[in-house]
Amino acid sequence: MNKPTLLILAAGMASRYGSLKQIDAFGPHGETIIDYSIFDAIRAGFGKVVFIIREEFLDKMREVFDEKLRGKIEVDYAFQSYDLTKFGIDKVIERAKPWGTAHAVMSAKDKVNEPFCVINADDFYGADSFAQMAKFLTTDVADDTMALMGFQVGNTMSDYGYVSRGVCEVDQNGHMISVTERTNIYYVTDEQGKKRIVYEEDGVQHDLDAETRVSMNFWGFTPRIFEVAEDMFGPFVEANGDNPKSEFFIPSVPDYMVKNDMADFRVIPTSSKWFGVTYKEDKPIVQESISNLVVDGIYPEKLF
Template sequence: MNNPHHSPILVILAAGMASRYGSAKQVDGFGPNEETIIDYSIHDAIRAGFGKVVFVIREEFLPVMKKNFDNKLRGKIEVAYAFQNFDLKKFGIDTVVGREKPWGTAHAVMSAESEINRPFCVINADDFYGYDAFQKMYDFLTTAANDEEMALVGFQIGNTLSDHGYVSRGVCAINDAGYMESVTERTNIYRGADADREAIVYKENEREYTIPEGTLVSMNFWGFTPKIIDVARSLFPDFVQNNKHNPKAEFFIPSIPDYMAKMGLAKFKVLPTSSQWFGVTYKEDKEQVRQSILDLVSLGVYPINLYPQVNKVNAALYLEQ
């Protein structure tokens, strides 16, 4: 195990209710031994050198998460859990707001602050990023990260879409030096359905706007120092006040780096990756993800059994499918 006091931390956002997917996709099996997407992310993170993983979850998910991850990760990486809930008082907010889902990804990171005391990486539970992304982020966090310079991994937008519906992406504007100038969350991106069916568009106010194929987007693969939490906490009360009557408003991670970059508080290096992204937004995505993982296993990119000490399934049967 890496020294937990020095190696970067991996923060996995797994508190979503999976409203579009329809089940707890955080623990859905995709690999030969029903490995989850999270399993592959942690495998890549350990290989890259990360020393601790923090799962940000809803408290009611704790038993199933511990059952799925504690034994297989014991002795490999330090494991911690943080709860994302509706308690605003811990952020100094007395306002009572009725909501059915938590306040979004930036709120999730804030919820994990007690477990974060050094440079860290934030990822989604349901996105498969690939080893190259983790290695590049580890290298950045251990050699270049500070309160004035942080990072994100940039993926080409054309490689991040679902065939089965719209997706949300943080669209980046990047300067000549490779730093993010801004990141704008677009929540309704898809392949166009009009004359040019290959065009990538996002819809806003009932209008479609084209996005160039090679545009780099954030897939919520960020490299931060704890400074980001201080800034998020300073912005969150106004966000809650402005959105207390909007039950669907979310405090997205990209809004924090976007604010910091525009205010000159920090620079964010965009780390391009050769990793192939794929993810599960809709139930219909599952078979495609399973096949993609099978292909990587067949090529030897990943072992047939990530955790042979706990998984006893005959994975050879899977490879015959």
């Protein structure tokens, strides 16, 4: 079997962060968060990385990544755009941003022919996650057997505002029953000063247990996912074309596949503590976390 591919979602404009965080420096020698993900992927056995970006980012991304990755892993780029015709949709819809993470994955369908893993550019997942996913993608994956890394939501929060997570319902055998994208998860503090996690929907707060498994967009797929997503995308655009904030999220595709008996999704548990950058205030925390991992010998001081 071919080595699996790493697909990195890096097309976002980072409106809450305030700058292009995909190439912001966090490591001791200016390493990006993406650098650490690619380093972990290489040592886990991945053979190619595909960056999903906006075309206007291409020159800058190549400047940052191409030279240092040459000879270490194959590199390619796919563009997320507003052009719907390549997905069989013959209409033009004006939007301020693309159609979401599932649309981003679909944009790479001509670049990937082997089992692959999808991750976010701005999330630090840890070496164990890549090792577990690489093992799954080389031994167990099939068109009817895919996976996601299941993080505990309490290990994925920001102290500085809301986050979006795919909240999973998992059966006793570790298989996904459903996954629902929650775009407004945050901490609240009660009268005793104790923090709890809630998600907000239609203006109503709902409690969320800290051990609830969530998707951090760390998925293990076969190319079958492109076909299913494309079948779903047309009706989604038809139903949501007038809503400029509508987004076609990755979790909606596995959720549809599970509920229609098209595939089983394993939730691979990890107790790893996620860290990432949603807000500028997150940056020093991420820098300190990476510095500690370097001091502990988990990563070399200079990655590439």
